[in-house]
Amino acid sequence: MNKIKLTLREAPKVVLESEVITPDRFLDQSNEEIRASVVYHGKRQKRLDDFFDVDGERSDHIDIHGDLTRVRHIGRGMTRGSVTIHGDVGMHLGAMMSGGAIEVHGNAGDWVGGEMKNGKIHIHGDAGQQVGAAYRGSVIGMRGGTILVDGDAGIEVGMRMRRGLIVIGGAARDFVGLQMKGGTIILCGGAEIRTGAWMQRGTIVSLKQLALMPTFAECGAFNPTFLNVYARHLDQLGIKLPYAEEQGRYLRYSGDRGVPGKGEILIWEPVG
Numbered sequence: 001m002n003k004i005k006l007t008l009r010e011a012p013k014v015v016l017e018s019e020v021i022t023p024d025r026f027l028d029q030s031n032e033e034i035r036a037s038v039v040y041h042g043k044r045q046k047r048l049d050d051f052f053d054v055d056g057e058r059s060d061h062i063d064i065h066g067d068l069t070r071v072r073h074i075g076r077g078m079t080r081g082s083v084t085i086h087g088d089v090g091m092h093l094g095a096m097m098s099g100g101a102i103e104v105h106g107n108a109g110d111w112v113g114g115e116m117k118n119g120k121i122h123i124h125g126d127a128g129q130q131v132g133a134a135y136r137g138s139v140i141g142m143r144g145g146t147i148l149v150d151g152d153a154g155i156e157v158g159m160r161m162r163r164g165l166i167v168i169g170g171a172a173r174d175f176v177g178l179q180m181k182g183g184t185i186i187l188c189g190g191a192e193i194r195t196g197a198w199m200q201r202g203t204i205v206s207l208k209q210l211a212l213m214p215t216f217a218e219c220g221a222f223n224p225t226f227l228n229v230y231a232r233h234l235d236q237l238g239i240k241l242p243y244a245e246e247q248g249r250y251l252r253y254s255g256d257r258g259v260p261g262k263g264e265i266l267i268w269e270p271v272g
Contacts, residue, residue, distance in 0.1 A: 005053075014042040016039055018072065022076060026062060036048070074093055075093060077097060077098070079097070086106070089107075095113065096115050098118045114130065114132070116143070122237075126153065132157065132164065133156050133160065147164070151169060153170070158176065164184075168185070168191075174191075174194050176196070180199035182202045208267075221269065242270070
């Protein structure tokens with residue numbers, strides 16, 4: 001497979017705005033055109049090769065190496081191809097993407113998959129705040145696609161999301177599913193406080209106990225059939241989602257009734 005390799009020579013001293021790093025843009029560009037791509041180092045306009053060594057050309061598969069903590073907007077709006085990052089990466093990774101795949105062998109900053117429409121993002125480390133969330137002033141967050149975070153995540157995971165799937169392998173912080181409008185969030189390591197605050201629709205699944213707000217009402221215990229489908233899908237990704245009756249059951253809570261909302265939170269209760 002023909003790939004384009006970017007190697008960061010030295011971590012930038014201030015934030016590097018680099019939304020030009022996307023498979024859609026590089027697919028038809030020569031090596032010189034890629035190297036001449038415009039990035040913004042603070043308020044200064046620079047060339048991409050002022051920071052990166054560039055190997056390869058005309059491909060929608062990009063490999064990036066280095067400490068990208070101060071590099072933002074990689075994969076913004078991408079519709080195809082793949083981006084693989086070896087190291088930590090900064091904010092707004094895969095924001096508004098509608099296709100393709102991003103994989104990070106490290107940690108990611110805030111707003112991973114902000115308002116994304118489709119595609120897949122897999123973070124093998126931790127993620128920051130607002131995973132799959134709506135930007136400030138926007139009424140809809142994630143509209144589709146899949147975000148997998150193997151580690152922990154910050155506040156407001158899935159804020160105002162409409163569709164799609166978010167899986168947090170570790171623990172999440174406050175306000176998971178804030179003002180959620182649809183879609184599914186799976187919390188393998190539970191979450192802190194105010195989970196599902198003001199959610200209108202959608203499903204939050206937690207494999208650990210949660211401290212729920214009083215605006216959620218218990219509605220029985222059962223094993224939803226749709227979780228069988230999710231379990232088979234996630235099993236291919238190395239994520240185990242229990243659903244068999246002999247293993248346990250899910251306690252169902254509806255809310256947030258302070259809105260009033262028609263969302264649900266399912267909390268796994270193992271046998272014994």
